[in-house]
Amino acid sequence: MFALTRALQFELGITALSDSFGPTTLATLQSKMPNIDGATPGAGRINKIIQSALYCKGYDGGEIDGIYNQRVKDAVRKLKLDMGVQAAFPGDGITPKVFKALLTMDPYVLLPGGGRAVRSAQQWLNAAYIGRREFFIVPCDGFFSRNVQKALMFAIQYQIGMSDNVANGFFGPGTQSGIRNNTLTVGSTGIWVRLFSAAMIFNGRAGTAFVDVFTAQLSALVSDFQGFAKLPVTGKGDFQTWASLLVSTGDVTRRGTAADCITTITPARASALMAAGYQIVGRYLSNAPRSTWNKQIEPGELATIQSSGMRVFPIYQTWGGAAAYFNAGQGQADALAAIERLRFYGFKPGTTVYFAVDFDALDYEVTENIIPHFRGITSTMDFNAAGYKIGIYGPRNVCSRVAGEGLSTASFVCDMSTGFSGNLGYPLPEDWAFDQISTITVGTGAGRIEIDKNIASGRDVGQNSFNPPKETQVVDVLLDAQLQGALMADIKSYLESIGVPEKGLEYEGEPLTTLRSNTEAVEMIFRFDAQITQAAGQFRVPKSLVQCPLLWEYRKYTHLDTVADEGVRLYYAGLLGRGNDDSSTGLGQIFARTAIRAQNYCISQGMMPGTIMDPNNKPDVWTMWQKLQDDNFNVQTAAQVLIHGAVDQDVFLGRGNPESEYQTTLARYNGTGPDAQRYGGELIGLYRVFEKYNGLSRNR
Template identity: 60%
Template sequence: MVDEMVVRAQRFINSYSVAGIPKVAENGKTGWPVMYALTRALQYELGITALSDSFGPTTLAALQSRFPVVDAGTRHANAYRIVQSALYCKGYDGGNIDGTFNSRVSTAVTRLKQDMGVSAAYPGDGVTPKVFKALLTMDAYVTLSGGGEQIRSVQQWLNGRHQARRNFFIIPCDGHFSRDVQKALVYAIQYEIGMGDDVANGVFGPGTRDGIRAHPLATGSTGTWVSLFSAALVFNQRPGVAFTSAFGSDLAAAVRSFQAFVALPVTGTGDFATWASLLVSTGDATRRGTAADCVTEVTADRAVALRAAGYRVVGRYLANAPGSSLNKQIQPGELQRLRSFGLNSFPIYQTLGGSADYFSHQQGVADALAAVQRARHHGYRPGTRIYFAVDFDALDHQVTEGVLPHFRAIAATAAQYGAEYRVGIYGPRNVCSRVAAEGLADASFVSDMSTGFSGNLGYPMPANWAFDQISTISVGSGSGAIEIDNNISSGRDPGQSSYDPEVPDSALDVSFDPAKRDALLADVRAYLEGRGVPETGGDGWQALTLNSTTEAVDVVLALDWLITRLARSYRMRKALIQCPLLWEYRAYNVGDPAADALVRQYHEGTGVGPADSSTGLGQVFARTAITATNHCVRQGVIGGQLRNPDADADLWEVWQKLNGDPVYNVGVIPAVHVWGAADIGVARPNPLTNEDDSRRIMARYNGTANSSVGYGVAMVDLYRIFERYQAPLRS
């Protein structure tokens, strides 16, 4: 919706013909570009030549010198227009942006300062430098959606009490806890300790810790320290907490609840450990937990040292990062060793995950398939929770754009291919809470040791936290020495204490070597040409095909990440998936889109075409996909819901996924092979399946007609080609 007065503010900005003041879109929408432009306009009016988006010390000092207060007596038209424009961008009446400080502007500024909580500190209608600085931000001073009135009351109290301090600037009063609000609370504590402006820095350092220790609180305490303590509880969104200056029974009950929640001794008092847990993500980082995680193998001597130091559960990694020289994964026999020394374990899946560009739906599918396979390999039993890592300072928009789609894919893929396992998340508080809120992870391993992460500072502990990583320490000595991350355990996840035998995976396929692409293509091309299928077109049906041999090979290799993981999950040869995929993609012809169109017309009620057709990369019928998937679900091979192959609604749902989702389509191919093998009385495909059975299984993929025999023969020759490149990689 266009705000005409914001348009006028934008026109005022664009009236400047000054190199350092950029033009802004006249769209009636406020935002940082508008506020930055107004800041630069103010700097220009103050005589500052190096214009900047930052309202920093230079701007503040110049404003204090030139306009210590902007009010009716200032008599500077453009200073008034900047105030009026900013007021409209904040949602207040700026009085027509006419360069006058009229009664409407006076009323608006008075209301703004009331909303900020600074009316007592800055009485009257004048815009003081700190109010001006706050006016030129996107901070809100009214409660925003989802905000709390208790939090807003604390924000206003902090603003009103500490505006006279040099480094305390007006914080938002929007009812939302944030990084800036958290820092403001620490500043307030430092001021109450008695720190001067040259000492107070908003950081929870040694002086702040010592000052808090000197001010213990208990039932009967009153005054500013109780206000600060109750404010911290309010900011941490504890139920039933009121902002108060009196430590009564209600506050004591809330403290006991918080202490129990974060696994502190339940005293009901404002002791240092409780203060620390309220103010910084690590809490008291000197605490010793009962859980640990490490990148180092836990040998017998290290297990003894960990047990002696009070640890009872250890997090270990399921796999190494590709290309890394660090061998952090669980070693053969290690889990049984942990068990023998009375140590439980929990698995972590992290190969990369240290930047926003790692996270996507596709990567989530890949990670889930790989993690499930590795968990089975190491012998983790059903019920084990796998913690998938988000190991970077994810901003909120990055969580929305990348992390959530990633975990949606993990949750869906794990439910299908690893239903025996549960999904957890490792990451900063905000990331964990948002993933949990969507039901995508049922426990959080919180990276609270990263105190500077924006996703930790200003966010409460996730409600479903299981482990709280607070410090890196060394335990033991000599051969028992080991560096660990020290974790507090909530008890939500006791870890695993028994394991199935390790499942050898040396016979399973691994990723294709990209350097062999040209050689593979040459071999496939030569084979197909020998069958009368040239690079493009050909005799008979090939003349009508739409894809080349090169394109078919490249599609198979582009999906190697998925095919490899599917083959390892199903414990079958990759070639069983690659062969029909390559053949069907190469054989895709002008009749296939027409057949798909008839299916759409049938289900959309605009035609009388068939209810089903072979479709997508692997040219799979929806009926076949449903039948095969139902078989695999019933056999416990995969998880998922049973569908009715005779119901149009189910056919249409599955057909659309086969047609529009390449990952889903390729994921159905191994299920068809498992069902097909059972249908023809052949053992379920496995790494030792012989060539003749593989031929029969691939023939069944094409159906039961006589032509399927020839299909199987064609497939087994392709199978040999793929195996020529994959078998050496398994050794």
């Protein structure tokens, strides 16, 4: 279609070709060929464009020979009939607006899953308003969409009496004033009823017919919608009902009873909110990395909210502002972090926590990013904290699709973002709990606070009773020195069970001399226990995982490793050629480039300060390689490499992961392929031994 659009522009003499059939193309076509049919002179090549486009749309375009024959004429008549514009554009010719519609990807036939009432309304809109300058043919596929929503708004503005120079498709003051003057009641007739019933149909109100008489049946359906949207139940097509059908915020002046905010609720602010009628407030469990402002719940704040008589619902968001953030591993990470914070603040099981999708996610991004993310959240919550309920904050389409997958139980809808494609053309989710409609300021002086005003459905009434706050994260401690002998014996026993004797190794059936024994490897773990514990705590990696590759790489160190390290030194001294600029080195046998990538990731995620380095820059590689010779730095880097490898495998290294995910992460430390998989299988046994003794140390 883009190519055919450019071809048409070329044939019309337009030099700045574009994928878009815009005003220039439309005006030029109107002036040169206002109606193309079998009698249009010199239209052979343009006829071929029409024939090709008809085939793309599923109609018979003839032989694509440039001849506007009977087959083409019949196809054009059928196309206009499907569009609903056969009366506005009679005959078998192609007019500019029909040509524009022909070159879109819009369907004009009922698609599977589409609604016949929706299609009837779409065809009627095309028929009634195609003569207006800014109105263009909308799809007639039975599906409500952004363009159909805008077309409906244009139609309402035309009925209000706006000229083509004034109507703009937005829900502005003029449109609102016109709607207020057209309240519908039982017995009302005419085009306004048509428009209102179309709006009801587009919002998915089952049982609504496309009619021009406001019947008692329609009134009952309106009452049902008003109850669903928490509007005054009047059964009338009044302003607030019109507004809720036409724009995601609805009437922004509506009274809200819920709010969300990034500001601490003090006693003065709680009093101001209560005085303004707010009963529930949403507050954040965590701050965002590298954020310059504090939004998380402060110590004592929940007690303030509770004593004021208000209730609270928790929100989890550290970023979530682009599709790249969302994946299964990040979902697991978010769930574990949310569980920790929920328990830290004392939120009881039964609490719904809302995970934020704070951007205009397109439908394919919901499929590819958001749904896998919430699957990660769900599996982790089910495994670690099944008592908590999963909610979602986001645009209408995102909320509805995640709920449709069974991955959430309540939606907190960001309807304030009226321009989001995920809000325009989508009805309010069936499971909505909070509907965010405007930002306002409440109170004065010490009680002054900016909030987002929310309408509450009653699905989630928030919490007003909490367990005593406590730190619930499992914190690894130093290994108990009294356990060294037992740990040594278990490690040796395990290593011998997988063919690793006290000294030496076999490699591809041949004996291989190693420089360190099993005993020396365990002694090294105890020697660097403080550094390993610190690294595990800083990067929130289970300590047992960090210990595994450090022991393994230290134990398997050979003369070949010393030769590789010396080769790197000689390379940067200018004495050796290519292929010697990096080697696995230090306690954890880490390549400099691997360390750079891992460190860059941790810096980007706010886990540590530092400067981003380039793994393709030789001076940066040499600088990092030298740093890795420091044993303490190498231990820290081993934890970073585990984190980066886990992210690469869509795994989050939180406490309570399935061992299969830990094994995947340990395998990635070694690389990819069969050897790495074997590496992960060997190290997962070490993990079990270390976890036994780390657990004993924690509990002593």
